[in-house]
Structure formats: structure tokens, C-alpha cells
Amino acid sequence: MDMKVNPDLQKERDSRTFDVDELSNVIYENGERRNRRKEIAKYVENTPVLHRDCVPFQTRSEQYEAALRRGLKVFEFADECSWCKDDIVALLQMISSDCCFVLHLGLVIPAFDKLASDEQTAKWLPLCMQLQVIAAYAQTELGHGTYLPKLETTATYDTSTEEFILNSPTLTSMKFWPGGLGHSSTHAIVMAQLWVNGKCHGPHPFFVQLRSLQDHRPLPVVKLGQLSADGVYTRRGSEKSGMRRWSNLVQGAAQIARATAVCAGSARRGGPGEQESQVIDYQTQQMKLFPWIAMTFSFLFLRKHVEEVYNARTEEMNEGNYSNLAELHSVSAGLKALCSEQAWQGCDAVRMACGGHGALTASELPGIADYAKALCTAEGENTVMYLEAGRHLLKQLAAVRAGRRVADSIQYLGQPAYTSDIRASAEFANPAKVLKAFEGRAAAMIRHVALRMERCAAAGARDAMEAYDLSSVLLVDAAKAHSELYLLRAFAAGVATLTVSPHLARIFTALLTLQATYAITRSSGQFLQAGVLTAEQTQWAAEEMLQTFTVIRPNAVALMDAYEHPDVMLNSVLGCYDGNVYTRIFESVQKEPMNKSEVHPAYYKVLQQKLKNTKARL
């Protein structure tokens, strides 16, 4: 289907005030990767088995079969590109990770690197990479998600046979969740309590065969696949490994939604006037979309920053220096929660901004939003993550007060209460001033929690645990405030180091200002309670936020164009490059099998009888 670009959308592109190509280069950093990404997009376009436009109209069984085929194709591609990680990630993004074997690829294969001995790796890794065995990651049980120490599944070492006996004795210990892999996997990494000589050593991962390799039937009893005979695992790195993943995931989910909505928004008209106004011209509509464009770019710079930190820490740890691990862990917990939460809220907001069309499955928006929601629960439930980050902050506050050294990113906890000296709305475009305000607010909130815990303890809380729980709602807020600060800092630092044309710099300033003022406006009460801003200042922030809309308005579509997300990736009737939304919707509806016949079979079974008396009477 080759269509002329919708004139409204063309107008949007023509109104941009910056060079899209320049921005694309900022986004993809080096030209080589950008080109490679384009090649991979072409590859997907030319490979029908990877397309997903029919998914909404398939039965679950058909969806499963198609996802299997896509999964095989991904592994074929992985072989062809010699397992180049960047290439594989790019390919997965192009198909929204919507294929079988994703966890086998993204969790199980890397797990050998982190969790297995060299001998184990030598045996299993090639089999995994060639899809000769397919494994799931089975940690969560029906009754146990977040709190792993209580997992019920046991792995008991039998000294006589030198084997492990795995046992899920109860309903609640049933492994529950490893999704679509349930049908395809031959093996699983099973998290189980390790028992040796009557002593429990806590949860350990076991590689277990689940299905016959002969006929794919589940084994009569789940037995241990021989992974290691010594019964001890070094759990090296398992906690670090989560770090990279969420940032990629969230990125993908967030951006797609933005791109889709902006394009759709621009092409939609509705309202009074000779020619109806474009709905994106309404300030309320901009309010629904633009903050999420800014968020998308903040995630971009955060990812870059996190990669740097991650590499630096890995190097340190390779040299035996683990002193920054707790900080890394806390930062990644808080940011995991913040980013997935923002992705959830952003995807939903953007979906709602598309009106009824956003509810269509073929808009892809409901699916993207569901994905974002899953991110909030999986890989560390968000509230639990915020609490983890929060507890670390409380410890650091104590450390600061005791005069101990703390990481750069939390030294602000030691500063005295801060009152902003911003004197006009335009000063909210000054990153240094704004960051000071964010620091002041986060510090005040963390101190407030600490104080409240002391008070609860003084007022007779049973124990420290109770004092902590009685402050946990506030602690979540405080951890979030810290994470927002961290995100904004990474965004500001990223923008500050760019060398770009003045045109593009102006856009980045607007995006950064929007990100900051939007956060202030949403949580103005916290800035006011902290005494960091006055009521007048928060109102200036809101004014400045609306002011950025005028900079972003003519560039909204071009900003998302710069991501170069091809149609085959967005997979949405609303988000196509040509913006011919109505034609696409109409064509998509034709694919619904229920629309293939003029009269649904159920008519003959159910309705005909009922309606048969009508005719005589009309």
C-alpha cells in the first residue's frame, strides 16, 4: 500500500523548525548504528513472517503459531548476524518483542553467563543458542511473587545418587507465569530452595527438563536436568543483570505510544470552524501529548547515562571493588519503578487522547499500554522497588548526618533546607535552578520520613518495622521524588554535553523545561510543603510549561519522526508515516474474520428463529 501523505500531516512536517536528520543522529549516536537499524527495519518489512498486523484478528492458537514462527525467524537472524547483541535488540524492538523464545533469548541465555559454571555453559549454551533446547524462567509461584525467601519449591540434594529432587508440593508452590513459553519450552530455570543434608540454603536456580525431547510431552514427573553436581551456585551478578533490561523495555514501550499518538493526533480534526480544527491545536490536547514527548527524550538520555554508570561499576567490580553496589541497586530499583510507572501513565494518557480510535486493538495502543502495565509488576513490583530505594535513601541520610562519605548523586541530602530564588517564569528554563529545587524537594521529603519514623517510634510503635511501615506511603513518595531528580539530572546532563545547531538546542531546552515544569505542576504540593517554591513560583512553573507548548507544537510530529520508527514496527492503523488513518482503519476492519461473511453463522443458530415472525408484520 503506497499512499500519499495526508496533507495535515505533511503540513506538520513542513512546520518543523529543526533538522530531523540532526536529531536522528543524536538519538542513535553513531551513524553506523543508525544505518544498521534502517537495514534491520527493511529486513523486517521484507519478511512477512515477522509482520504482526493480523494479530488482532487471529485466534489465540493462531497467534501462538505465528509467534513461534516469528521466534524461529529471530533465532535465524541471530545466527546470521553472529549474535550481535545490538542487532538482536534492534530486531526485537521492531517486532515489540512479540514472539516466542523472548525469555529464552533475553533471560535464559544470559543466565548461563551469570549463573553457571564454565562446564555447564559449554554444554548448554550452544544447545540454547541453536534452539535445540528451549527454556523458560520459572521463579514466581502461584502463591509467591515478590517475596522470594518464601518460595516453596524445593531442590533436595540426594547424596546417594548425586542428584537433586525438585518438588512443588502444594497448589501455592506451583510455578505460575512463564507465559507462552509453557507450550514451547523443553526446559526451565527453576528457582527452588536448595536443601543439602537437611539444611536449607535459600533459593537457587536449577536447570530442569520439562518435556520429552522425543515427542514434546511433559515428563511424567518433573525431574532434575543435570546442571551441576556440587550443589552450590555462585550467584554472581544476578542482581546487576536486571539493570539493562528495564531501560530497554521501557524505552520501547514508551516511544511507540508517543509516536503513534502524535501522528494520529495531528491528523485528527474535530471542532468548529470552516475546516475543522486539528485537535492537536487544542491546549488540552497538547497537555495530553507533549509531556510524554519530553518524557521519551528524558528516557533516551537516562538510558545513555545508565549505560555509562553500569559500565563503570562493572569495571570496578571486576577489580574487586563492590563499594558502589548498594547505590547502584537502589538507583536501578527507583528508576525501574519510575520509568515503568511513567510508561504506564503515558501510554494510557496517549491512548485516551486518541478518543475512540485509541480503543481499537489495531491502533496497537491498548496492547502497548498493557505491556507498560506488565512492566510495573514484573521484574520487581514497583511499590516494592520504591520502598527498596527509599530504605537506601534513609540509610544514606543517616550516613550524611554522621559525616560519612556518600555517592555524588545523594550528597544533596546533606544540604540545608533550600528556598528557590527563581523570580520569573522564564527562569524555569534554567536547569541549574530547577535541579536545585528538585534536590530541595527530595531532601525535604526524605528528612520528613525520617522524622516521622522517629516520632512513630517515640509514640510507641511496636518496633522499627512498624515505625517503618507507618511511614511507607511517604517513603514511596520520597523515593519517587529522588528518582525524578535523578532522571531530570541525567536529562539535563545529556543535553548540556550535546553540540548541536541552535535550532535543535532550542528544542532540547524546551523539552527539558517541559519535563521539569510538568513534574513540578503535577506535584506542586510537594514543592510547596518542602518550602522550596512559593505558590507564585509554582504558578510560574505552570505558565512556563504552557509556554514550551508553543515551541513544541510545530515540531511535535518531526520530533517523533526523528526516531525513525517504521510502520512495520509501530504496527498501528493510527501511526503510519503517511497518516492515512481512516483508510487504514477501514482496511484493517476488513481483516476481522467475523466481517468476512455478511451474515454471521450465529444468526442461523440463534437469531433466525427469533426474527422469523417479523417480516409478516412490517
Place this chain on the structure above:
Amino acid sequence: MDMKVNPDLQKERDSRTFDVDELSNVIYENGERRNRRKEIAKYVENTPVLHRDCVPFQTRSEQYEAALRRGLKVFEFADECSWCKDDIVALLQMISSDCCFVLHLGLVIPAFDKLASDEQTAKWLPLCMQLQVIAAYAQTELGHGTYLPKLETTATYDTSTEEFILNSPTLTSMKFWPGGLGHSSTHAIVMAQLWVNGKCHGPHPFFVQLRSLQDHRPLPVVKLGQLSADGVYTRRGSEKSGMRRWSNLVQGAAQIARATAVCAGSARRGGPGEQESQVIDYQTQQMKLFPWIAMTFSFLFLRKHVEEVYNARTEEMNEGNYSNLAELHSVSAGLKALCSEQAWQGCDAVRMACGGHGALTASELPGIADYAKALCTAEGENTVMYLEAGRHLLKQLAAVRAGRRVADSIQYLGQPAYTSDIRASAEFANPAKVLKAFEGRAAAMIRHVALRMERCAAAGARDAMEAYDLSSVLLVDAAKAHSELYLLRAFAAGVATLTVSPHLARIFTALLTLQATYAITRSSGQFLQAGVLTAEQTQWAAEEMLQTFTVIRPNAVALMDAYEHPDVMLNSVLGCYDGNVYTRIFESVQKEPMNKSEVHPAYYKVLQQKLKNTKARL
């Protein structure tokens, strides 16, 4: 399935501090209706065709057929109960309106009362009620949703034949949305621009035949079903009629989610300790659930209040007094938006509070949340509704300033700026003081918008329209603040007039206080900017909110039990009365057809070939 109640849930029920029966009587007002509702629940339980537990595991075609059968059953029931409106509404609530012919029943049949002549009604109403014709409500077009004046479909009166020619000439004019009815409906109420003698009279409803009554095939050309020959319609009441509906809808959607989540939450354990703690004991978990319990009760009293207002206004209008119509319209627009928005946010929050289990289709939570989201878009898109309410408030502010009489509910706009005299957290349990604060905040916000519009105009906005648009984000917030005030007032007034036991009164006080303090905490910035509360006072509000948790905690389950929502209605593996969540989930998973065979057929088609070389090598 008859199971013992889960001990954790039983413990919850035993810990309640009030009489559930007393509360049920408050909820259902008269004992007769409460009993009738129970009879209807029994009827649904005993009528398998009405059950929906298999829906997640059916194909779309099977779902359609089952929904058709449920629809026929509903009409059978309607005949049996002689079209008693309350009975029909109760039945629909029991099946979440998840059946065919819902719009035929809820929109089309009532439309005859409001839109058609006596002659038309005499002919068509009996046919509709006996399902001899089945109609959809076709207003939205592919290109036109909110702004109806721009509908493209035309109905041209042909004076020679005395017929109307209906025409949807373009892609964008295609009627798009009347959902599942597309396959079953023989007719539709089509909104079209009426043209007579070359003059356009704006959108009017036409009753149009779509399908052959012989064989159910779509008619070759969509022609006019003879509805009226004179070409003029009195659009009596069409604007009022929306009023009742949203309140019912929102009610249903909101409550179900609450009930489900609370039950599930109570039975879930996870965390340190000998026996793991119940997750509902965490303050953060209470923060996710309890405000929505309060919201549920606020909706209850709002509905009662709205019914009274509606009846009073209808009486006035029957006597020819239309003076309160604009006010009624504005209130219903703002409350429609607020209630559906809260339902959306509440359903999502509660779903997330259930962790991974909340993502299961069989938890019903994703479906309930989607339904709530649809309510935000359909029947008046929420932003557009807030703007409508907001414009009315601006007019009323002008009226107040000009000394003209305004409705009681907005007289507060004339009061001077207000500063709360609350001196301790406990005073946030005083409804009068709290309502004053809500009034002060809403008034300040509306005044702020008015001022800003003046400034924009002075600063050279092209016209009033532009000045208005430049303030529309703030106007939406202001309209929401007013609607929150209205909701809280209705809640407070409802609670004030109750005569209940002290035990129950204590609960209602806690719920009302929670509703108020939660709203303050969420929007503390607005109260601070308005100068109504100080930073310290907003922190007291947050403290008082947490305080209410201790009252609600032992009563959470009992509060939702009082709604007497039977299992067949909640239709959720998480929300069953017996709380045996894990057994239910396990049983539900068995119903998935893909789990019926041990090896999925796709294995033979796709995987076998790939895996066949493995065995030799392990």
C-alpha cells in the same frame, strides 16, 4: 463448587466493627429491592446461559454467539418481569451488561419515548421490545466523534416520494462504532444532517433499516426506514437523557473492581515473618485500595442525590420551567467526566494492587478497567465535558459578580477568598470545615482562569476563542475541582441524613474523611496555591488520611461484602466470596482450550522439525 471460606478472609470478616446487614440496607435503601436483587442473583446463578466464566477462553465468534444468547435471555427476563426497569437494570449489572442488544435496550427503546411521535412509537416500540427488529445507535462517524455539527451523513427529503434519502458519501462519514450490534441489528437510529428544500436543519435521528428481515443480509443500498414523513423532529429531552446513564454505568464498573481487589488483597500473603504477612497489612497496599472503597460509597450517595435532582428538574420542566436546565447540563457534564475518570484510575490502581494476578483475564480486572476507560471516551469525551462544565462556571462567575441569582451549588463563587481555620489533623473529619476548603479552592481556581483569560485578551489574543483556548488546561482543572466539591457535598449530605448505629456512623465518618483527605493530598498544590490551606494543614490532611486506614482496615472486606455482589456477577477468580483464589485460578486455567492437549498442534507444524536433532545430542 462449594468450598470452605479461606481462613484469612474469614478472619477479615470476623474483625469487622459494624453490622453488614445494616449497611446493605443503607446501600439498597428499601428491603424489598434488596430482596428482589437477591432473587435476580439466584436467577442468574441458576441460568447457565447467563454465565460468563468461559468468556476469556472463547474465540471471538463463540463470544459473539454466547452474547447473543445472553441477550435473548435478558429480553425473555424483561417480558417475565413486565419490563420493570429496576429489575432489568439489576439483571444487567449481574452480567456486567456483557450481552448483545444492550444498546437496543438501553438507548434505542428509550429513544422512542424521547424522540419519536406517538404514531411512530405505537408502530415500532412493540417490535423493538419483542426483538422483532433490533437496532443500533449510529451517531459517531469514522471522522467525527465529539463535534456533531460536522457529521457528514445526510438525510435529504425527497418531496416527490415523501421519503428521505440517507447518504454517507465519504470514508470519513462512515458510521463507525456501534460495536457488536453491527452483526445483529436489523435497523439503526442514524444521526444525519437533515436537508429539506436545499436547506440544512442540522443533525437529526433517523430510524433506518439495515438488513433484510428475510435472510439478515445487509440491504444493497442503505435506504430510509420510514420514521416520519414530516421531516421535523422535536428533540425533546435528548440532552437530559444522558444523565441517568453514566451514573449507573460508573457505579457498576467502579464497585466491581473494588470488591474484587479488596477480597483478593486480603487473602494474599507475601513478606517476611513466620506466617507471611497479609499484603493488605502494608500501608502502601492500603493506599492503593482504601481510597477506592471510599470513592465507591461517594458514588453511591452521589447517585441518590442525582436522582433527586433529576426528578425535581423533570417536574419543573413538565411545568414549562427550563431555567435550571443549563445548570443541570453543566453538573452532569462535569460529574460524568469526574466519575468515569475516577473509575478508570481506580480500576487500574486496584488491578495493579493485585500484582501479576490482576493481569489475568480471568481476574476480570483488565476487562473492568477497559470498560471504565471506554466510559471516559463514549457518551461525551471527558475533556470536552470538563470544558463544557468549565465554561458554564465562568458564566456563573460573571453572573455572581453582576449580582444575578445563581444556583445554590455555585453560590460559593461569590464568597471572598477563604483561609481555612483548621488547627489539627482531626479537624479534617469535620465535613463543614472540609467543604469550606473545597469551595475556597474551586472558587480560587475558577477566578484564576477568568483572570488569565482577561490577561490573554489584554496581551493580544486574537479573539475570545483564543484567550479561552490558552486557558483551557486550567479550566479543565477548575471544572474538576468544582466537580470534586459537588461529589464530596453529595457524599457529606447523604451521610448527614442517615440514621444508623454509632458503629456504622463511625465507618461512614472515616470513609467521608478519607474521600476528602485523599482528594486534598492528591491535589495539595491547588489548595496551597489558592491560599486555602497552609503547608502544615495539607500535611495534617495526609496524616488524617492515614489515620482513617486504621478504622477501615478491619472492615475493608465487610464494607465490600455489604454490596452483596454474588460471585456470578464479579466473575473473577480473585473476588469469590470464599476467597479460594489459588484453587480458582488453577481451575480457570484448565478451561483454556490451549491447555486441553499436552502438546499444541503448532509443535508438529513448527517446532518438531527444529527440535528433532536434539535428542541424539543430550
